[in-house]
Amino acid sequence: MYGEFLDILNNWQPEVQLTVKVRFIKRGTEAPLHGNMYTVRLYDKDVFTDDDYLGHSQLNENGEAHIHFFPTDIANHDLGFEKLPDLYALLFKGNVVHFQTKVWDNVDFQKLGKLDKGEGEVIDFGTFLVD
Numbered sequence: 002m003y004g005e006f007l008d009i010l011n012n013w014q015p016e017v018q019l020t021v022k023v024r025f026i027k028r029g030t031e032a033p034l035h036g037n038m039y040t041v042r043l044y045d046k047d048v049f050t051d052d053d054y055l056g057h058s059q060l061n062e063n064g065e066a067h068i069h070f071f072p073t074d075i076a077n078h079d080l081g082f083e084k085l086p087d088l089y090a091l092l093f094k095g096n097v098v099h100f101q102t103k104v105w106d107n108v109d110f111q112k113l114g115k116l117d118k119g120e121g122e123v124i125d126f127g128t129f130l131v132d
Contacts, residue, residue: 019072019110020123021055023090023102024065028130033064038094041066045075046087046104055088064128066090085109092131100131 021043025034039060045053055074058066068090075086085107092100110122 018069018122019075020070021068021088021090021126022065022123023068023126024063024128025060025092025100025131026064026128028132033060033062034092034131035060035062035064039099040093041068042091042093043068043070044089044091046089067123088126090126092129100129102126102129 023041025039025041026032027034037059040057041060042057043055045055047053053075055070056068058068060066087104087106088108089104090102091098092102105126108124110124113124115123115125
């Protein structure tokens with residue numbers, strides 16, 4: 002698993018990107034959150050250094066954020082202790098954190114990702130109910 006991840010980093014090509022997809026709906030309804038007031042930011046949690054910011058996206062009309070980044074953005078900045086990224090997303094309403102997802106430990110795009118011609122390797126982190 003670690004070797005495959007290193008292969009991705011070592012064989013990185015600029016046109017290959019990684020994408021995390023996440024969706025938010027209002028608790029108690031089927032209504033997706035959307036609008037200019039909502040922004041989702043993606044981070045790689047690090048043990049000994051500041052978490053790595055990977056990118057952001059506003060929510061579309063379906064309440065989805067598609068955050069794109071490159072394998073080199075998640076290169077090992079954690080003093081050699083991290084083998085695969087530990088990803089989480091923050092949903093902002095304006096400038097305030099409105100919701101935080103759980104941390105997905107050791108995300109392996111090779112095993113979990115699905116290739117999409119327009120978005121590269123995509124991992125769907127699912128749908129979250131938000132107050």
